[in-house]
Amino acid sequence: MFGHYKITGLLGRGGMGEVYRAEDTKKGRTVALKILAEQFWQDDKFRSRFQRESRAAAILQEPHVIPIHDWGEIDGHPYIDMRLVDGQTLQQLLAAGPLDPARAALLISGVAAALDAAHAAGLVHRDVKPQNIIVTPSDFPYLVDFGIAETKGDSGLTATGMQIGTFDYMAPERFSGQEVTPAADVYSLACVLCECLTGTAPFAKSSLEQKVSAHLMAPPPRPSAVNPGVPAAFDEVIARGMAKEPDDRYGSCGALGRAAQRAADSGHAMVMSSTDTMQAPAFYAARTAEPPPYAAPSTAPPMPIAPAPTARPWLLPAVIAVVGALLLGGIGVIIGFLASPGSDLPTTATLDTPDPTERQTNTRTVQPSTSGRSPRPPEDPLGVGSPPPPAVAGLDNSANPQSCEDDYYLTERSGVGTRSRRGSRETSCFFTRSVLSSYWTTYDDASREPRKVLAPGAVDCRTVLGSGSGCAGPNFVVQCVAHPGDAYITCTGGRDAVVYLY
Structure with a gap:
């Protein structure tokens, strides 16, 4: 027993705590009970994060956010009582391989709705990843874990310069200590979409340093080059969603979701600008198992098409200086120099975007x-x-x-x-x-x-x-x-x- 809750099974375990199936003996219902891990009971910072998750999720009245029934402490142990959802995480779903593009677009659109609702309430999730998305048997997605969500102007949990989140899905600007905006969630959601289409995270590098450097410097992946079953239109969706500059991304997560659905529906949608979509005669570009990469018109001698990385004021110190005290998945991990000798990543950015x-x-x-x-x-x-x-x-x-x-x-x-x-x-x-x-x-x-x-x-x-x-x-x-x-x-x-x- 945990207070008036009868624990009947373990549903999952994360960095901050465990989630149990439990019976609320007072109200006579089965719930999902999240309890802060014992090692964090006396840690004020983690207790604050846990309470933040409770408040953040409770204020959102959006179908793709799991409703919170109650939260508080029992015998000094923080807990969250939420609706029990029958399903599996997107991470578990992807263990079987990439998703059908139409299915991926549908799931991402649902998560996008939850994120847009959070952004409208002044919240930025900051940890969008497959582990934090629950998918029901009817393919209805839920976004969970608002434990590191941040309100505008609130940086109390990261005032020391630590970056909280998961590096596989973290936006480039977050490595520089810039103010976190909804554009960071757009980037993360695009990373998740890319993984849904290919079965692997966008920059599955062998080391943490390479992974961070790839987010800062490397062009976004082209899903159609990894998985021939993915319509090439998704390449543009990923390229824009994972743009290095926040202002170059989709204006909302919903816009990213709609673009993904258009790509899935048509297989060859072309976004001409941020506001216009050109209607064109029927071109189906034949793809081989390994489509050739493309580049925009260039001058001789060859030069990068994209702006040099040094043009970004936030990127230079992040690349040249030491990345200090980065926090991985809620657990502090100190990494040294961002790019170690022998790194296989480019030192300049040349965008590799779709045809x-x-x-x-x-x-x-x-x-x-x-x-x-x-x-x-x-x-x-x-x-x-x-x-x-x-x-x-x-x-x-x-x-x-x-x-x-x-x-x-x-x-x-x-x-x-x-x-x-x-x-x-x-x-x-x-x-x-x-x-x-x-x-x-x-x-x-x-x-x-x-x-x-x-x-x-x-x-x-x-x-x-x-x-x-x-x-x-x-x-x-x-x-x-x-x-x-x-x-x-x-x-x-x-x-x-x-x-x-x-």
Whole structure:
């Protein structure tokens, strides 16, 4: 017995305590009873965290937050009485492997609703992870463990500079001691979504130092490259949800959840900007078991597309200095220098983001002619017997160089402008695809007349060209025209990028 509770079984054990199945003999109901671990009974900090969880969960009236019946102390032992939910943690669910993308999107959307409710109440969860998500047999998710939730302006539990949470899902800004905002939960939720799709955490590194460095420096993973069964549209969702800068992420967890559902529904949704989604003709980009990475248009010599890490005022001290007194999972773990000699992580950030042709709603496939996934359309140049545009041989300047000498083409169309060819050494294969997709998305036909195309790049155009006329929001402004005497359309944009359509 624990006061008026009759303990009937152990449901789980965590860093702060145990959760038991219990009978409330006063009210005659079965509950889940969370009791602070004995070693923390005399620890004021952990007692405060435990009480904080009680208050935080109690004020939230959201279906995806388990209702709190009561909380307090019995014989000096803090406890929380909550509804007993029949289910398993998402971590247990993922032990069997990655989830179906549609199922993953559904679960993440439910958790997102709980987080948005917490954010509306001024709370940031700070420890979103599969262990803190309970999934019922009917796939209804619950978010639990608000023990390290923080209200705006409240940093009492971390005033010493310790970081509380789980490093597999921790946002980059949290390593610098910045004020924690809801954007940190967006990042963590995107990490959980990535794990749902791939079966592994985003940066499953062998050491703590490498894991922290990856969150700070490495590009977000591409789920479709890890699991061929994942629609490539999820790559963009993860890339934005796990953006290094908080302002570059989705504006809410709900927005992330909705984007995930669109990706699952269509398999090829393309987010054109933070507010607009472009509707496009049908492109299904054929994926191989190991899709090639893509990079936005670059200049020669090769340079990172994303801003250098030193541009982030909060990142430099976090990378160069010693990370002091980081708290892992609620237990203090001191780690030394952030990046040890021999680390296999990059020292500069080059975003590895999805092919925009694979993110478009109701779009046609743009695929290499060697894929074998669909028949090659017949030749149909602008002029009968006219030569094709000049080709650039060799690898491009991507972070992971690739060759696209076989060009790209639309699988459901043939004729003028339905093929694209890389036209300069500064042009990436990624951009060669993107321009073809965007041209047909915008005009649905080909013309010799001058036309302007807004083509997505692997990163926000403004991170490459600034806010000048070469960008239209996050997209690159590309000018396309068939010059006199040419039997093809020449498209130019970005940094000396050239794409031929023929």
